[in-house]
Amino acid sequence: MPTIRKINHLAVVVSDMEAALAFWRDALGIPLAEIRDVPAEAAQVAFLPLAEAEIELVLPTQEESGLAKYLAKRGPGMHHLCLEVDDLVGMLNQLKAKGIRLINEEPRRAADGKQYAFIHPESTHGVLVELYEMPASSE
């Protein structure tokens, strides 16, 4: 049975990275590990790791992206929840068998070898859920 291990991160969509960091980094005091441009997602991402899971601040960098449209429609706020799973293909098959609507029917692969897929919020009661399977070397 594929097993959900833990929350990997919570992604927050922001409209102004410095203003958002003034809260998360400066007021709460969560250390900022890195700010990185992620062209594949048309976004700039700030990584704020905590003990186990991290906060990610995600700033859209292209007007036409899904993320930019989400921000325009709903304003800044929580965007998606990422859960780590030990067997992504197994989990996607399990979800399909239960009639869950997927955004990515097959795993996608990030530059660092991580595999991921999104579940449609229609089937999660309003939460955009991402599933990660970490590359073997990081386990």
Place this chain on the structure above:
Amino acid sequence: MPTIRKINHLAVVVSDMEAALAFWRDALGIPLAEIRDVPAEAAQVAFLPLAEAEIELVLPTQEESGLAKYLAKRGPGMHHLCLEVDDLVGMLNQLKAKGIRLINEEPRRAADGKQYAFIHPESTHGVLVELYEMPASSE
């Protein structure tokens, strides 16, 4: 310096507990620890613990509560992010000194001894953030 330790939980507001559990428990396979009525919050809460942080499904049980109004206005979805802090009073003072707007200026105490306070989403760029200080016995 007060320090944020970790994500304690992510709360998801739901309109139908069984339908929500069909996804989180049955499709994803996250074990359900408990469903409990929390009259103080006018809600029924399902607790789904993961390795470090848990998912909480929160169903409003009174039409007039803030939670019920949130659900009516925005529909089901992510509601708030809870972070654990080692010194809640110190953190609230730090936030006030930085001009952050708080919903609870002073810690509130739950039945189990846990102290908590909410930060206003106006100062967090759209995320309702709760801070927990766990009772000493659980540390």
